[in-house]
Amino acid sequence: MKGVLVTVFSLLISYMGMAKDIETLSPDKNLKLNVSVDDDVSMQVYMGTDLLFEVKDIHLDTDHGLVPTRRAKVRSVNRSSVDRIVVPEIKEKFSEIPEKYNETLITFKDKSKLQFRVYNEGVVYRFITDLEGDVVINDEHAEFIFDQSSILTFQQDSSMNSDYEAPYIVKNISEIEQGKTGNLPALLQTPSSVNVLFLESATEDYPCMWLGKGEENLQAHFWNYPKGYNSIKGNSKNRRAILVCEDYIARIKGSRSFPWRIFAIGKQETDLLTNQLVYLLAPECKLEDTSWIKPGWVTFDWWARRGLYNVDFKAGINTETAKYMIDFAANFGIRYFLFDDGWTYKEDLTKTIDGLDMPEVVQYATSKNVDVMLWVTYDLFDSQMDEALHQFEKWGIKGLKIDFINRSDQEVVNFYWRAAEQAAKHKMVLDFHGAYRPDGLRRAYPNVLTREALVEFEQNGGTYKDNPDHHCTLPFIRNVAGPMDYIPGTLNNATKQSFRFNHDTPMGQGTRAHSIALAVITESPMQMLPDPQSDYYREEECTRFLTKIPVEWDETVPLKGKVGDYVALARRSGNVWYAAAITDWTPRNMDLDFDFLDEGREYTMEILKDGVNADIRAIDYKREIVKIKKGDQIHLSMVSGGGWIARIY
Structure with missing residues (x-):
């Protein structure tokens, strides 16, 4: 009253x-x-x-x-x-x-x-x-x-x-x-x-x-x-x-x-x-059934096909390469395989290049419990939306990465909403690239899982922009708007001194522990792995740890942070917690309190942290197993561009 x-x-x-x-x-x-x-x-x-x-x-x-x-x-x-x-x-x-x-x-x-x-x-x-x-x-x-x-x-x-x-x-x-x-x-x-x-x-x-x-x-x-x-x-x-x-x-x-x-x-x-x-503040969900929308990790062929080794086929955009990458996805529990730029015959989205049998690839992926996604440009998809979606559905495609939108006027905003609606009718998830930041569309159409709108990993191929200072800025600004397709988890790690440009197999700035911690720090219901699958096979311990990291979270607890300098947070999925911390180019010591854990329980904590020589060779890391309980405090020591991550169960 x-x-x-x-x-x-x-x-x-x-x-x-x-x-x-x-x-x-x-x-x-x-x-x-x-x-x-x-x-x-x-x-x-x-x-x-x-x-x-x-x-x-x-x-x-x-x-x-x-x-x-x-x-x-x-x-x-x-x-x-x-x-x-x-x-x-x-x-x-x-x-x-x-x-x-x-x-x-x-x-x-x-x-x-x-x-x-x-x-x-x-x-x-x-x-x-x-x-x-x-x-x-x-x-x-x-x-x-x-x-x-x-x-x-x-x-x-x-x-x-x-x-x-x-x-x-x-x-x-x-x-x-x-x-x-x-x-x-x-x-x-x-x-x-x-x-x-x-x-x-x-x-x-x-x-x-x-x-x-x-x-x-x-x-x-x-x-x-x-x-x-x-x-x-x-x-x-x-x-x-x-x-x-x-x-x-x-x-x-x-x-x-x-x-x-x-x-x-x-x-x-x-x-x-x-x-x-x-x-x-976004419009409520417009879909009656959302059970088909599946968040998950993605492995894709853009950089991967340029760096494969220890295989008996010529890597490229072809059926053999796709099957190899699908096998990798199945081996590590990765939900999606994405064909990036180059799979279409000229500008016809309903046809593939020679050497690529899309029905065969999708059928093979389905048998391995892996879903296939396709990369398309805004221009081609907008021009061919109806016929393309019908063909994609006929092939069995489960998602699209729509790229080079590069605008934010009224006309293109309407494209986002139309693409989300039409893709949902064909039960396809979306990842927008060359895109403006999230604005609530994902609540109305939850099949819009992620988007770019940031300097992300690919910039390492020819710029210094994607550095640890930037990584420590993203969670406080870009990720507040919504999920971001940063593409974390490279195993090709470099210190500030050793970093070099290479567009075909880009290096990541920061240590191995920093790179893997980014899979928790950068938030997205669809996370992509940047490296060639051959590298991940070679580094199986890190790959297993990385691909177990969830992409959905029941709870998020900020621990410490300063924009551009450092960030530490904990996230829970079911009964499993992940805690992660990263620093900029400044070496940093940090004490983390574990008050977020349940009272009266002892947990096992599997840690990946900077190795003793990570300041010289960024790939150096150390794995530890310790016991922890609510109220305990852990002291972290991170090198320049360093990181720390733990799985707590």
Whole structure:
């Protein structure tokens, strides 16, 4: 009854025209949102009594005018609260996700609405409109006002054809030049060391939001709707690159809700490691049956076929090579084998090159309890979606890796949703590459298991970008948005001094223990093995340990962390725990407490850690078996680029 009285009271105040400042507290009362309705709509976010940031002049610029209008009049303010448990279809961080928030819905006299929610973990808002017919959105405006000495970490980029693989830059807001742009997630660390991570969710039929630097502050930035493409000279990897745009960002139905603008907030950096706001704010699952969706490890042929040895066939894209890799998958309990680039006959997705018998390969894989996936480009798949999916289903294909999307405008966002829906009809899982970051699509369509949108392992073939500093950044930023296809677990490990470029058989920067620990640190329900299968056979002890690591987790416990420097966490799958830690290029000692274990039980802990000479030869590791119980503490010593991982059972 108390909640009803609060709602009635707020309605009465707004009707009387007295409510210009509307306050909402988080359930734990640590965060406060204040919405100001005056000449424009703005909001201020406080932690305790400290102002964290402001968002000024929140509005849509449309062909119907500004929404809400200038000097908007409030018609009503409705308040509600939610406290429930959400059970995800795919267990990325948790098997159960608590959802608890206080909501304020402001309805203006022009019938537009702004919906605000305050969680213990952050603050969010979105527009809701009720306009007739189609509406053109010229722009969406918001100015984000932080202390100018706040530190911004994001992927700075200037291309509407971005592959979302720019390295992170770290600068004070005041150091960012006017006009510079970058994509989300973007982390702001205030002078008081509070962490605010920009994210978004429910980005359906609308372009993705980026950040831009205005005259002084950060502001919302969107790429306009495409008008012309690189279609004449392009191939299927760049044919959809935009050359010219319309003068608006979206054309939409006038009656709809818009994407959520999310500010995930953590007093400690490790608070971000378990933030689930992107998932919670996404549309609920649209599939009646999800039992066919199978997370798992993947072995694939891209680098592998270039480095095979001790075989009696010519390695390549052919039936013999595929069967060898499928045998490897079966031997180590790996769910998927993926044909990467090169399997198609010219640009026809329904035909294979000579020497590759797809029905025979799939039949062989099925007999070994292994599923087959195919790599396709966005351009070819979008052009041939219906006929390709029917042929893939006829072959028995269980998943697709869709690559070279390289855009985030409204048109391409709709492709993601259409691809997810159509693939689900044919019971196929998806991995998006050359893709923008997760935005909640995976909750609506859980067959979308993972995506790229980061500097990942392949960059080692010709850059220094994928280094341990980067590895220690990803969990706090990119992985908060959702699963990432980093491709952990290389056994071709290098120190900072010994690292060299080799595109065909790339090295990984960091030690063997660091590389295997990344399979726990980097979160994805679909993890891929980068190396030739011959290497994994040679290093069977590490391979067995690596491929036993689950890809779904019932529980995640942050242990220690500092963005870009180090991270340690524990994850549980059933009755088995994994604990992992990595460091940047700085050698580091660390004490880990095992308070997350059950009381009164003794556990066996199988450890892989840096070997005594790992600082010189990165492949050096040591395996240990020890006993451990709740309350024990373990001292770790990691070399430069080092790591530590344990299986606890």
